[in-house]
Amino acid sequence: MTQSELGLNMSTLVGAGGETTASALTALFYYLHLPQNHEKLDRLRNEISTTCKDVAGVNGDTTAGMPYLKACIDEILRLFPPVPVGMVRTLLQDTVVGGTVIPAKVSPIDIRQELQTDEDDRRTSP
Numbered sequence: 001m002t003q004s005e006l007g008l009n010m011s012t013l014v015g016a017g018g019e020t021t022a023s024a025l026t027a028l029f030y031y032l033h034l035p036q037n038h039e040k041l042d043r044l045r046n047e048i049s050t051t052c053k054d055v056a057g058v059n060g061d062t063t064a065g066m067p068y069l070k071a072c073i074d075e076i077l078r079l080f081p082p083v084p085v086g087m088v089r090t091l092l093q094d095t096v097v098g099g100t101v102i103p104a105k106v107s108p109i110d111i112r113q114e115l116q117t118d119e120d121d122r123r124t125s126p
């Protein structure tokens, strides 16, 4: 890889991976610190501290054995998807989605936060 290709790849990875991950973690900590979720925060803390003795013990193998952590991450990605609206693509041919024909050349867009949540989920104030 040339220096220029390396730089371009790095900016893609940092750009695509930085804000998304930061947004997901910010939302996760926000929700866990709401008074009604303190029990869940304690449960998560307990799972992490019983699985790993210290920070050095946190790695892919140990986190794979943390089902509650995985559930928390899945749930925050459902409630607060860092990319809340799908990337637009244009259909090359008529396409049937759930029994509905979407004609060629249309650019459907999924509003995934809307699809994944209901009104109560989207009420963010404590």
Ligand code: HEM
Pocket (backbone or CB within 6 Å): 012, 013, 014, 016, 017, 018, 020, 021, 024, 081, 082, 083, 086, 087
């Ligand atoms: C919570 C974390 C993340 C979320 C929610 C997320 C979400 C997404 C979404 C929605 C897309 C677009 C998919 C599409 O084309 O429709 C995407 C693409 C991409 N993401 Fe992420 N992402 C996350 C983390 C990361 C990380 C950590 C990296 C890299 C270190 C990364 C690298 C990329 C790249 C390179 C693409 C473009 C893939 C392509 O060529 O089509 N993402 N991501």
